[in-house]
Amino acid sequence: MAARRSAATRAGSAPSTSPTASRSTSGFLDRLVEAGLAYPAFETGEELGEMRAAAQARKETYRYRQREDYDREGAHAEMRRRDASGEPYVLRFRMPDTPVHVTDAVLGEIEFDQQHTDDFVIRKADGFPTYHMAVVIDDELMGVTHILRGQEHLNNTPRHVALQQHLTHEDGTPFRTPVYAHMPLIFNPDGSKMSKRDKDKIVRKAVQSEPEAQARSLAHISQTDLDAWLADKTRQLPPASLLRLAAEFGLELPEIDVEDFRRSGYLPEALCNYLALLGWNPGLKNDDGTDLERFDKPFLCEHFALERIGKSNAKFDREKLLAFNQAAIAALPAEDFAAALHEWCERYDTGLLDALGERFVLAASAAQPRIKTLSQCREPIAFALAAAEEIRFDDKAVAKALHKGEPNGLAVLAEFRESLASIEPFDPEQIEAAVKAFCESREIGMGKLAQPLRVAITGGNVSPGLGETLGLVGRDGVLARIDRCLRDCVPA
RNA sequence: GGCCCCGUCGUCUAGUCAGGUCUAGGACACCAGGUUUUCAUCCUGGUAACACGGGUUCGAAUCCCGUCGGGGUCACCA
Numbered sequence: 001m002a003a004r005r006s007a008a009t010r011a012g013s014a015p016s017t018s019p020t021a022s023r024s025t026s027g028f029l030d031r032l033v034e035a036g037l038a039y040p041a042f043e044t045g046e047e048l049g050e051m052r053a054a055a056q057a058r059k060e061t062y063r064y065r066q067r068e069d070y071d072r073e074g075a076h077a078e079m080r081r082r083d084a085s086g087e088p089y090v091l092r093f094r095m096p097d098t099p100v101h102v103t104d105a106v107l108g109e110i111e112f113d114q115q116h117t118d119d120f121v122i123r124k125a126d127g128f129p130t131y132h133m134a135v136v137i138d139d140e141l142m143g144v145t146h147i148l149r150g151q152e153h154l155n156n157t158p159r160h161v162a163l164q165q166h167l168t169h170e171d172g173t174p175f176r177t178p179v180y181a182h183m184p185l186i187f188n189p190d191g192s193k194m195s196k197r198d199k200d201k202i203v204r205k206a207v208q209s210e211p212e213a214q215a216r217s218l219a220h221i222s223q224t225d226l227d228a229w230l231a232d233k234t235r236q237l238p239p240a241s242l243l244r245l246a247a248e249f250g251l252e253l254p255e256i257d258v259e260d261f262r263r264s265g266y267l268p269e270a271l272c273n274y275l276a277l278l279g280w281n282p283g284l285k286n287d288d289g290t291d292l293e294r295f296d297k298p299f300l301c302e303h304f305a306l307e308r309i310g311k312s313n314a315k316f317d318r319e320k321l322l323a324f325n326q327a328a329i330a331a332l333p334a335e336d337f338a339a340a341l342h343e344w345c346e347r348y349d350t351g352l353l354d355a356l357g358e359r360f361v362l363a364a365s366a367a368q369p370r371i372k373t374l375s376q377c378r379e380p381i382a383f384a385l386a387a388a389e390e391i392r393f394d395d396k397a398v399a400k401a402l403h404k405g406e407p408n409g410l411a412v413l414a415e416f417r418e419s420l421a422s423i424e425p426f427d428p429e430q431i432e433a434a435v436k437a438f439c440e441s442r443e444i445g446m447g448k449l450a451q452p453l454r455v456a457i458t459g460g461n462v463s464p465g466l467g468e469t470l471g472l473v474g475r476d477g478v479l480a481r482i483d484r485c486l487r488d489c490v491p492a
Numbered sequence: 493g494g495c496c497c498c499g500u501c502g503u504c505u506a507g508u509c510a511g512g513u514c515u516a517g518g519a520c521a522c523c524a525g526g527u528u529u530u531c532a533u534c535c536u537g538g539u540a541a542c543a544c545g546g547g548u549u550c551g552a553a554u555c556c557c558g559u560c561g562g563g564g565u566c567a568c569c570a
Binding site: 041045048052056059060061062063088090092107110112113115116117118120121123124125126128130131132134135150151152153154155156158182184185187189191193234274277278279281283285286289290291292293294310311312313314315316317319320321322323324326330369370371380401435436439445446447448449450451453454460461462463464465466469 | 493494496498499503504517519521528530533562563564565567
């Protein structure tokens with residue numbers, strides 16, 4: 001997600017993420033070499049390292065440049081010799097000696113002095129084109145018209161533009177330069193760049209800090225893979241392995257990938273809305289004068305425009321995302337919410353489905369207004385998932401709801417118990433009605449009955465609506481819990 | 493360090509291009525009240541920002557310069 005590269009194509013074909021132009025680049029390369037815009041270079045990695053170190057020692061920034069006395073004839077002869085013998089060498093692009101101008105839809109006009117970008121490699125010793133070469137050719141061949149990517153790529157753009165200005169097709173047609181739009185980066189709350197590697201980073205650190213553990217229970221990962229992953233911080237473990245390792249070490253991983261947010265119970269519309277607002281806004285007001293920031297995908301499609309993308313980096317605010325998600329959950333029609341929750345459970349918590357059985361829809365309606373993410377769905381109905389004997393009565397709640405006041409909570413409970421039998425059917429609506437009727441007939445406030453009931457059913461003084469609370473437990477369950485409460489919660 | 497980008501409440505931002513209507517608006521979070529059978533929701537109110545210094549101007553959050561701060565990037569990786 002941190003690397004938001006996407007591309008719009010003229011032909012409507014799929015954007016490329018891993019350029020596959022390797023086989024078809026040779027013609028482009030040849031024309032560049034013939035024109036002297038690319039040239040073979042024979043330094044070894046070691047030699048380059050030394051040159052770099054030497055520049056460093058002189059406190060200069062190292063840049064590879066074609067030598068003043070570059071012997072083209074000799075170099076080409078050497079190139080042909082190596083081609084014949086199979087010895088490796090690289091091809092470099094000669095950066096033009098005029099500044100490169102980049103027009104960015106977000107940042108505006110930017111001038112890059114060619115002095116600061118070197119003659120970069122476009123074909124590696126292994127014969128494959130580098131990323132820079134491959135994307136430019138790939139995008140051109142696919143008819144890409146817009147390139148939206150993270151600002152981290154801004155410094156690559158002069159290379160790409162320079163390449164576009166010098167590359168030609170077989171028939172001599174020049175390359176086009178697509179519209180570039182560099183988007184602000186997304187940061188973690190601590191200010192570090194939000195990265196797909198963040199999760200690996202956390203787990204790697206934990207594994208490294210506990211050497212004994214490395215040999216312990218990591219059987220699901222081969223030693224070779226583990227060592228490689230431990231040694232290379234750009235390497236990522238498969239998601240399943242990572243999740244398992246995190247669990248073994250008791251680590252909480254941040255949500256990074258879309259799948260992470262799905263697992264955590266965020267609704268697609270909420271994530272999409274929040275993300276769209278990070279670095280962009282429609283610039284419109286609601287009727288009450290507040291900024292318009294809650295919107296759906298059709299709205300986004302209609303109003304999104306490159307011009308209103310911000311330039312500065314943004315921190316990813318989970319609190320606000322949570323608020324958006326809570327609102328999105330609350331806004332769903334009950335049936336839709338139940339369906340969404342059911343789907344989530346099928347994927348991540350089938351145990352809850354089994355435990356709830358036919359009570360699922362009722363549980364969903366009880367949870368809907370009280371949760372911020374689908375993954376919190378067990379919390380508000382936890383009492384209904386426990387057996388009557390497992391309910392632990394909270395001392396404070398018991399004292400407040402059952403022992404204090406007049407009439408005494410226990411007495412009200414005992415009395416209400418007798419009217420349970422007549423509630424028919426035993427559903428939220430009838431339960432609520434019965435509770436109301438009971439209170440009116442005794443001329444007591446709703447709280448006088450509601451709170452003792454809550455304590456009896458859940459052990460505490462917080463629960464969903466009474467109808468839902470009692471309904472979830474069922475008539476027999478309610479009777480059992482009231483009896484247990486009446487027996488166990490008498491004042492000392 | 494070189495180069496590039498950025499700098500409005502704690503966070504995301506409106507306002508900046510076309511200087512006055514900005515004693516700087518909204519959202520999230522936070523605090524205080526209120527509604528409600530608890531919780532959640534909902535309603536009302538509140539705390540809180542133009543990084544700093546010069547300049548231009550009758551007037552600057554808005555234009556210019558400098559400083560400071562943050563970030564990105566400097567590979568035969570993508």
